[in-house]
Amino acid sequence: MTDPLAVLQRIRQSRPRDMPRAGEVCELCTEPISDEHGHLVDLQARTLLCACRGCYLLFVSVGAGGEHFKSVPDRYVSFTDFTLSPEQWDNLQIPVSVAFFFLNSSLGRIAAFYPGPAGATESELPLDTWAEVIDANPQLGTLEPDVEAFLVRSRPHQGGVECYIVPIDACYELVGHLRTLWRGFDGGKEANAKLDAFFDDVSSRAR
Numbered sequence: 001m002t003d004p005l006a007v008l009q010r011i012r013q014s015r016p017r018d019m020p021r022a023g024e025v026c027e028l029c030t031e032p033i034s035d036e037h038g039h040l041v042d043l044q045a046r047t048l049l050c051a052c053r054g055c056y057l058l059f060v061s062v063g064a065g066g067e068h069f070k071s072v073p074d075r076y077v078s079f080t081d082f083t084l085s086p087e088q089w090d091n092l093q094i095p096v097s098v099a100f101f102f103l104n105s106s107l108g109r110i111a112a113f114y115p116g117p118a119g120a121t122e123s124e125l126p127l128d129t130w131a132e133v134i135d136a137n138p139q140l141g142t143l144e145p146d147v148e149a150f151l152v153r154s155r156p157h158q159g160g161v162e163c164y165i166v167p168i169d170a171c172y173e174l175v176g177h178l179r180t181l182w183r184g185f186d187g188g189k190e191a192n193a194k195l196d197a198f199f200d201d202v203s204s205r206a207r
Contacts, residue, residue: 048172097154
């Protein structure tokens with residue numbers, strides 16, 4: 001069976017050593033990429049990498065990248081019957097209306113982050129509260145570690161809670177947009193308009 005890491009090494013050795021700026025090329029093999037491209041999670045550095053189609057496909061299969069690389073899938077799943085009480089949301093200690101949760105395989109636990117003016121901020125997630133959420137919503141057990149996130153928006157005055165499984169890169173894209181727009185405690189008008197547009201797009205993609 002072909003070792004994807006060995007294939008990647010051969011690709012690297014065949015490319016020039018002068019690396020163009022990240023974002024214009026695949027960050028593994030330097031192949032030029034378009035604005036629409038896939039991402040990999042570097043499990044050791046805990047970072048996202050832009051990838052060409054070839055490098056992306058190398059690490060799609062479970063275990064193909066060992067403990068180093070993993071392709072970010074593109075599925076969006078909506079949970080219309082998700083259950084999360086206002087008390088449970090408060091217990092999650094998220095100070096804003098939106099957060100994302102993912103299973104960090106290196107730590108062996110769920111990590112929770114929320115956006116703000118400083119980027120993605122980690123919340124000290126109470127494990128007992130998360131266990132309650134999982135018990136009430138067993139579909140969250142399908143979340144793929146490291147590369148998928150559970151995205152939640154609390155809207156107590158507009159129908160409750162919006163909930164989706166999304167690619168992890170979508171969450172960091174949202175964080176990047178909101179970081180540049182954030183004003184005041186709740187984000188301000190522009191940030192909230194961007195948040196509305198983002199969730200409209202997620203809703204349109206979700207099944």
